[in-house]
Amino acid sequence: MKDSVEPYVTADGRTIGDRMMEMRNITLRFGGVVAIKDISFDIREGEIRAIIGPNGAGKSSMLNVISGFYHPQEGEVWFRGEKRPAMKPYQVAQQGVARTFQNIALFNGMSVLDNVMTGRLRQMKTGLWSQMIWKGPAEREEVENREAVEKIIDFLEIQAIRKTPVGRLPYGLKKRVELARALAAEPDLLLLDEPMAGMNVEEKEDMSRFILDVNDEFGTTIALIEHDMGVVMDLSDRVVVMDYGRKIGDGTPDEVRNNPDVIDAYLGVDHD
C-alpha cells in the first residue's frame, strides 16, 4: 500500500518519497493536561525523522500514540495509506513497528540473548503444541531465528555479553541491548526514545553510527527523540519541533534551526 506525496531530496542526496505514517490533527489529553494539541506530521519511507522539544513537550506521548499505547481523543493515525483503527500495542508491533524506551525497559530476569530473541515474536509463529514437542518445527524455528539474532548481536558488537543477565549490565550497554531487541523484530518503522540520553561522547558516537547503519543497510525508517542538538542535526533528514504539546516547527535541520519560534522555545523567550 503506497501513499505517494511530493518527494524531497535529503542533505546527503537521497530522494525520499512515499509516506509511511501520517498523524492527522492528533490531540491527547490526560484529564486536564493537554499533552498533544492538534499536531499533524508525517514520516516517510526510509527517512530518519527527529522529534525534538523541551522537557514535557509531549514527545514521548507522541511515540506512545504511534505505538498504540496511548489513544488520542482526537485525530487519526494513517499507516501506509490506510486509516489505522484503534489498535492494541502488540498489534501495532505485529505490523512492524518496534521501539526503545526513554527509561530502559528490558526484561531484567532474562539474559541478553533471550531479551533479543523476544524481539522476534513477530517472526516466531509455532503454536503451543509444537513447542511442547520441541523437536521439529519449534526447534527449527528457534535455530533460524537464533541465526538472525546472532547477526544483530554481531552488528551491535555485543557478542561477549550474550549470556549475561541484563540486570548486571552497565547503562550504556543496556541501551544497546534494547536497540538490539528492537532491531531483532526487523521493523519497518523503528521508534527511538532518547537513545543517547546519559551517554558519554564516545558512546553517543557509537550509537549514532549504529542508527545511521541501520537506516542505511536495512532501509529501516526511523523516528527518534533526542535532546542533543548536534546529534539531531547530524542524523536526521527532517525534524518536528514540539513545545507545550504544540508543533512549532517542521522541516530539514537547517530550516528548523533558523525558525524563530524554535529559537524562542529553546532560549526560553516568553511568548506573552
Place this chain on the structure above:
Amino acid sequence: MLYREAGDFKTSYVDDSQTFPIAFDRYRYWAVLAVAFLVIPFVIDDYWANAVFVPFLIYAIAAIGLNILVGYCGQVSLGTGGFMAVGAYACYKLMTAFPDVSIVIHVVLAGGITAAVGALFGLPSLRIKGFYLAVATLAAQFFLVWLFNKVSWFYNYSASGQISAPERSVLGIAVTGAQVAPWAQYMICLVFCTISAIIARNLTRGSTGRKWMAIRDMDIAAEIIGVNPLRAKLSAFAVSSFFVGISGALFFAVYLGAVEVGEAFGIQKSFLVLFMIIIGGLGSIFGSFAGAAFMVLLPVALKVVGVDWLGFPTDTVAHFQLVIVGALIMIFLIAEPHGLAQLWRLAKEKLRLWPFPY
C-alpha cells in the same frame, strides 16, 4: 577435571541451546533417569513409596505447574489446592463414568479439564496484579473446595461425601485401588512426572517461555514489543493448571485412593506447593524438583532424627518443622529468590572455574 566447558565446543545453535550444555551434566541427567526407571522400581518398598517417592513425584508435577505460573509468568496463585481438587474430581467422574477407558487417558483429560478451569479463573489476571490477584485465586480455592463439598453429583452422591478410586490397571498391572503394588504406584507417577518435566522444559526454553517471562519482568514493555498479554497470561494459567490437575488426579487416584476435599486439597496444599517453588527456586524446572524433594523429605527426616533417635514428642517435632520452613521461606525470599536451584548453579559456577577462580 570433568566439569569443564573447555574442549566441549558448541558448533551449532541446537547444541548451544540444549538443556544441559556441559557434558558432565548430561551424563548425570541420564544416570538419574536410569536409576529412577531401572533401579528404584526393583528395590522400592511400601514405606519408601508412600513416605517419599510417590508424594515427591506428584508434588514435583504440581510444583512444575505452579512454577510456570508464578516463577515464569509472574502471576501469583494461592489456588493450587483447589485446582488439584478439580483434577482429582474430574478424574473420579471420568473413572466412574467410563470404566473401560484407560486411567492414563482419564488423568490426561483431568489435566485438560483443570486447564480450562484454570484459564477461566485466570481471567481476572488481565485486570489485576500481585496482591489482588492472589486474593482472587484464594477466592477460587475456597469456592472450589466448597463446590466439591456442596454438589453431591461430584462425589456420585456417596453417603460419606468422599470419593474413592476404583481399581484400574495399566498393561494388566493394577495402579489404583487396594491391591496396588508400591512399584506400580511409583512407575505411573514417574512416567507422568518425567513427561511433565520434559514438556515444561520445552515450553520454557522457546518463544512461549520468553513471552511468559517478558510479561513477568515488565508487562507493559512486553505488550509494546508484541506480546499479546491476554494469550500469554491465559496460556500460563492453562498450562500451569494442566500440570496441577494431573498431580491432583494422581494424588487422589494413585496415592491416597480415597479423598475428602477439604482435608486433601485445602488451603494448606496451596501454601505447601508455593513453599516448594520458593525454596526450590522460582523460574526453574530443576528448582521445582528440589523444592518438592525438600518439603517431602523434611518431615520424614525430622521424624527419624527427632522422634526415633532423639526421642522428642511428635508434636514438638511438628512445631519445629513449621519453624524451619517459616525461617527458610523468609531467608529465601529476602536473600535468594531463585532458591536451591540458584545455590546449586552458584556451586557449579565455582566448580567450573576451580581451582583458579580468575
